[in-house]
Amino acid sequence: MTMKRLDYGCGKSTKDGEKMRKGQMFLAGTIVLIVGMILLKNVIEIYDITEEKRHIETIIIDKQLKNIMHEYENIINIAKESCQNYLYNFSYYLKSEMHHRIKILYVFIDDMNVTVGNFLGERINLTINNVNFVLNDGEQASNLFSFANITLSYQYRNDNITEIIPIEPNKVFAFFDITVGDKSFVRAKYLYNRTY
Amino acid sequence: MKGYLYTLEVLISFSVLVVTLVSLFRTSSQTPETELGIIKNAGFDALQYLNDKGDLKKFIAQRDELALENSLKSILTDFEFETEICRTNCSDMNVPKNETVIVVDYYSSGYLNYDNEKVRLWMWKKY
Numbered sequence: 001m002t003m004k005r006l007d008y009g010c011g012k013s014t015k016d017g018e019k020m021r022k023g024q025m026f027l028a029g030t031i032v033l034i035v036g037m038i039l040l041k042n043v044i045e046i047y048d049i050t051e052e053k054r055h056i057e058t059i060i061i062d063k064q065l066k067n068i069m070h071e072y073e074n075i076i077n078i079a080k081e082s083c084q085n086y087l088y089n090f091s092y093y094l095k096s097e098m099h100h101r102i103k104i105l106y107v108f109i110d111d112m113n114v115t116v117g118n119f120l121g122e123r124i125n126l127t128i129n130n131v132n133f134v135l136n137d138g139e140q141a142s143n144l145f146s147f148a149n150i151t152l153s154y155q156y157r158n159d160n161i162t163e164i165i166p167i168e169p170n171k172v173f174a175f176f177d178i179t180v181g182d183k184s185f186v187r188a189k190y191l192y193n194r195t196y
Numbered sequence: 197m198k199g200y201l202y203t204l205e206v207l208i209s210f211s212v213l214v215v216t217l218v219s220l221f222r223t224s225s226q227t228p229e230t231e232l233g234i235i236k237n238a239g240f241d242a243l244q245y246l247n248d249k250g251d252l253k254k255f256i257a258q259r260d261e262l263a264l265e266n267s268l269k270s271i272l273t274d275f276e277f278e279t280e281i282c283r284t285n286c287s288d289m290n291v292p293k294n295e296t297v298i299v300v301d302y303y304s305s306g307y308l309n310y311d312n313e314k315v316r317l318w319m320w321k322k323y
Contacts, residue, residue: 001230015208024205026205026206026209027205027208027209030209030210030213031210032315033213034212034213034216037216037217037220037258038220041220049230052230053230053233056233056236056237059232059237060236060237060240063237063241063244064240066244067244067302067303068303070247071303071304071305072305074305074306075305075306075310078305078306078307078308078309078310079310086305086310089212089312090305090310092310094303095313096284097284097301097303097314109312112261113320142283150234
C-alpha cells in the first residue's frame with residue numbers, strides 16, 4: 001500500500017505566505033509603534049499641563065505675596081501712630097479674606113516697644129530676649145525691652161526659627177513671616193525699617 | 197523582486213512613522229486650565245502696574261471705579277472686565293453669568309491714611 005501524500009497546493013505557496021507574513025511584520029510593528037507614541041504623547045501632555053499649571057499658580061501666589069508685603073510696608077510708611085493697630089487690623093482683614101491660604105507673623109519694634117502678632121493659624125510659643133510669650137491665633141502682645149538687639153525665637157510646625165533684629169535709634173523695625181498658598185505656597189521672611 | 201518588496205515595505209513603514217511623529221509632536225497644545233492661569237496673571241500684572249505707577253491707591257481712596265476701568269482698558273485689551281472697589285462683600289451685578297470668569301483680588305492698605313480695601317477684577321474672554 002502506498003501512502004499518497006495529500007498536497008493541497010500549500011507546499012511552495014505556504015513558504016511564500018510565511019515570507020509575506022514576515023514582511024507584514026514591519027507594518028504591524030509600525031502600527032504598534034504609532035499606538036505607543038500616541039499613548040506616550042498623552043502622558044507627556046498631562047505631565048506638561050500639570051507642571052505648567054503649577055508654575056503659573058506659583059507665579060500668581062508669588063505676586064499675591066508681593067502685593068501683601070508691599071501693603072505692610074505701606075502701613076509702616078503712612079502710619080504716624082497706632083501702627084501696631086493697623087498691622088493687626090490689616091492682618092485680621094487678610095485672614096478673614098484668605099482664610100487658611102495665608103499665615104502671618106509680625107514683630108513691630110518702635111522705641112524698644114516690641115509688638116508681636118500671630119496669624120499663623122495655630123498657637124505659638126515665642127521668646128523675645130528670653131521673655132516667653134504664648135500667643136493664640138489672631139492675638140497680639142506688646143512688651144518693653146531695653147536691649148540693643150532683639151532675639152526672636154519661635155516654633156512653627158516643626159521648625160525652630162531664630163531671628164536677630166538689630167535696633168538702631170530713630171528707626172522703626174518690622175519683621176514679617178508670611179506664607180501665601182495652600183498646597184503650592186510661597187513663604188517670605190523679611191525685615192523692613194523706616195527712619196523717623 | 198521580493199527583496200524590493202521588503203525594502204518598499206520598510207520605507208513605507210518608516211515614512212508613516214516619521215509623518216506620525218512629526219504630526220504628533222509638532223504643536224504643543226494649550227489647555228483651558230493653563231489659559232485661565234495666564235488670564236489671571238495678566239489681570240494681576242495690570243493691577244500691579246497701576247499700583248507701581250501710583251494710580252491704584254488714588255483710585256481706591258477716591259472710590260473711582262470709572263477711572264480705574266478706563267486705565268485698565270488700555271492695558272487689558274484682549275479681555276472684557278469689570279471692577280469693584282470693596283472691603284468684604286463685592287457686588288458682581290455686571291458680571292456675566294454665562295461666561296467663564298476669572299477673579300483677581302488686589303489688596304490695599306490705604307493711600308495717605310490707613311484703610312484696608314481691595315480691588316476685585318473679574319475678567320472674561322472677548323469674542
